[in-house]
Amino acid sequence: MYLQDNFIKNKKLQGELRAVTAKGFNWFDSKDNPKNSIYSLIKKVWPKHNYEGFEYWVIDYPVGDSMDWHNDKDEYAYKNFNTIVTPDEGIVYYTHAEDLEGGVLEISNGPRKEIKIHPKTNRLVRFKTGMPHRVTKIKKGKRKAILVNAWTNKPQTFL
Numbered sequence: 707m708y709l710q711d712n713f714i715k716n717k718k719l720q721g722e723l724r725a726v727t728a729k730g731f732n733w734f735d736s737k738d739n740p741k742n743s744i745y746s747l748i749k750k751v752w753p754k755h756n757y758e759g760f761e762y763w764v765i766d767y768p769v770g771d772s773m774d775w776h777n778d779k780d781e782y783a784y785k786n787f788n789t790i791v792t793p794d795e796g797i798v799y800y801t802h803a804e805d806l807e808g809g810v811l812e813i814s815n816g817p818r819k820e821i822k823i824h825p826k827t828n829r830l831v832r833f834k835t836g837m838p839h840r841v842t843k844i845k846k847g848k849r850k851a852i853l854v855n856a857w858t859n860k861p862q863t864f865l
Contacts, residue, residue, distance in 0.1 A: 707813065707821060713799065713830035719746055720828060724801045726852060728764040731781075733864040735759045748854055751797055751832065757856045761793065761864070766802075766850040767809060772843040775814070778835035780861035791862075792836025793855035800829045806847035814838040825849050 714720045722743035734745060736759050748760050780791040798811060803825035811823040813833055823831055833839075835855055 707834075708830075708832040709823065710830045711826060712828050714747070714750070714828055719743060723747060723799070723852060724850075726764055726801070728762065728852075731761055731763050731863065733759055733761055733860070735860075744852060744854075747799060747852065751830070751854070752856060755856065757794065757858055758860050759857055759864075761855045761857060761861065762853065764850070764852050766848075767841065767844045769844050769846060772808075773841040775838050775840045777838050778855055780863055782862040782865075786862075792834075793857050793861075794834075795832060796835035796853065796855035797833075798831045799852045799854075800825045800827055800850070801852060802848045802850035803827045803829070804848040806849055807845040808842050809844045809847070809849040810842045812840050812842065825851070 714723065726743055728744070734740065734748065736755070736757055744762055777790070778793055778796060783789045783791045803809070804827070806825060809825050811825070811831060813821040813823070814837060815821055
């Protein structure tokens with residue numbers, strides 16, 4: 707696992723990332739070169755890589771929401787073939803963590819061992835997203851994040 711505060715130094719890019727919205731799950735092929743802020747974030751995290759592409763989405767949790775224990779996976783393969791195929795790694799990049807209570811990212815690191823990461827604006831967390839993880843209940847404030855998974859092979863969800 708890797709954590710870095712003040713990850714994006716460029717204030718213009720920070721502002722663009724804060725304004726990003728994305729519906730559902732999205733895909734970038736590595737051979738593509740779109741000019742947008744999420745791709746700039748991906749290029750900063752993975753300047754050199756052998757991934758086929760990147761799955762991304764944006765979550766803006768309302769107060770009262772949480773995410774139960776899960777592991778990121780190819781949802782199509784799981785639903786249709788009961789097969790768990792996980793990404794190689796992923797990130798959580800916090801665009802907003804304002805006046806926040808709750809919303810802690812917990813990553814399971816074995817039986818009864820959890821890494822707890824409190825959201826902080828402009829914080830990047832990189833980890834094996836195939837490991838069980840969750841987000842605790844948002845009690846107060848704003849928690850918005852961009853999530854990206856790196857895949858060596860394109861998941862069936864996007865074929």
